Amino acid sequence: MKIDSNKSIRIISNFLTPESYNKTAFLDNHILETDENGKITEFHSAPRLFDRSGTIDLRKFIISPALIDTHAHVPQIEAIGKHEPNLLSWLNKHIYTVEQSFNDLNYAKQIADKFFTLARSAGTSTIVAYSSGDINPTHEIFKSALKHRVRIVAGNVLMDQNVPQSLIGNPMSILTGSMELCEQWNKYSNKADTEKDYNDGRNESTQKQNSIKDSYYAFTPRFAISCSEGLLQETAKLAKKYDAYIQTHLNESQLEIKDAIKNHPYAKTYTEIYQKSDLLGPKTLLAHCIHNTDEELQIIKDTESKIVHCPDSNLFLGSGRFQIEKIMDFDITIGLGSDVGAGTSLNMFRIMRSMLYMQLAHQKKVDINIPYYLATLGNAKVLGLQDMIGSIEVGKQAELLLIGIKNIDFGLKNNEASKDILSKLIFTEDYSMQLVN
Numbered sequence: 001m002k003i004d005s006n007k008s009i010r011i012i013s014n015f016l017t018p019e020s021y022n023k024t025a026f027l028d029n030h031i032l033e034t035d036e037n038g039k040i041t042e043f044h045s046a047p048r049l050f051d052r053s054g055t056i057d058l059r060k061f062i063i064s065p066a067l068i069d070t071h072a073h074v075p076q077i078e079a080i081g082k083h084e085p086n087l088l089s090w091l092n093k094h095i096y097t098v099e100q101s102f103n104d105l106n107y108a109k110q111i112a113d114k115f116f117t118l119a120r121s122a123g124t125s126t127i128v129a130y131s132s133g134d135i136n137p138t139h140e141i142f143k144s145a146l147k148h149r150v151r152i153v154a155g156n157v158l159m160d161q162n163v164p165q166s167l168i169g170n171p172m173s174i175l176t177g178s179m180e181l182c183e184q185w186n187k188y189s190n191k192a193d194t195e196k197d198y199n200d201g202r203n204e205s206t207q208k209q210n211s212i213k214d215s216y217y218a219f220t221p222r223f224a225i226s227c228s229e230g231l232l233q234e235t236a237k238l239a240k241k242y243d244a245y246i247q248t249h250l251n252e253s254q255l256e257i258k259d260a261i262k263n264h265p266y267a268k269t270y271t272e273i274y275q276k277s278d279l280l281g282p283k284t285l286l287a288h289c290i291h292n293t294d295e296e297l298q299i300i301k302d303t304e305s306k307i308v309h310c311p312d313s314n315l316f317l318g319s320g321r322f323q324i325e326k327i328m329d330f331d332i333t334i335g336l337g338s339d340v341g342a343g344t345s346l347n348m349f350r351i352m353r354s355m356l357y358m359q360l361a362h363q364k365k366v367d368i369n370i371p372y373y374l375a376t377l378g379n380a381k382v383l384g385l386q387d388m389i390g391s392i393e394v395g396k397q398a399e400l401l402l403i404g405i406k407n408i409d410f411g412l413k414n415n416e417a418s419k420d421i422l423s424k425l426i427f428t429e430d431y432s433m434q435l436v437n
């Protein structure tokens, strides 16, 4: 079943949708209707008597909004599970080589296809990703995402120091390349401009299939260690000029923090490096933020920057505990990311499990609704796309995850039912998923 095939649809099913950090609604026997563009026009409880003609009966499923992943690295899909529990040595031993390989265009196409096939099968319709440092393979990421009908926010990784020489191009030509990528793909809508940007020989029907998908550009300085002050400053200027996203890493491990400040001695803290380069703001996504001072959290809050929590990666690399209670107290917008390849899966339910386990290992209890909220509406807010995606509501896009799950007690209501369903999705693998968009 497809939703945007130029015709409206009407389905009856049971729905799970986030309402707030601590509340997930379970709405059984509801009717959802879309217009021909896949936008939800009706969503309400089914009356006892209604005209069933043209209504698709999906009551054996539970339908969730599609999941969102706000931090992953496409080339690193090939490095999942390379055990090395220390960020800097893991990068040196396993990661720079796979990113180097990604610069081969044919290889990049294969890897991008694999990545988005896996993302779709994990129920993810929107993903924020890092490419390698090169420009041409990054075009392949955008093309592949559109082909697989996954909304993408991505950029080539910017680096000009402290990484193998083979990964550093000419800084000026890399920035020019990033600018070209941004001009081509930022806020790109295939519907708006099929001819100009997406003419790579696809036939008309394939182009039509892709008609609702869109893409956004993120300027992507890897982290402060691998970027000079000049590169960070130029990046900030370009992101402002194009009103694009910025994504980078912050305060992931103690050794990384030391090294970052050593490379940028004008700053007292890691966060101050980005602040002084003017990189922080509402469209800046900061991955990790494990080891923060209160002063740094205040800067993040004041600049309305977003934090992307990547628990599976933090457990894999032994980076430390995410201080969720403190960050929530600061009222900073938080999202959830897989961080593949330090994260071991693109399945966001597995990432939710890691989030809960990380806190439980430190005797901290986190409400089971919170990780689900972060991977749906929370991540939509991180991207400023909460009016379009992240929950099932009239006016949003119908990007639906059909879940086949056994042993659900449909007699349970509301909170009880949603907790029962979420705990099965997060702690077991005894269910099927199909992304419909």
Ligand SMILES: [Zn+2]
Residues within 6 Å of the ligand: 071, 072, 073, 249, 287, 339
């Ligand atoms: Zn990362």
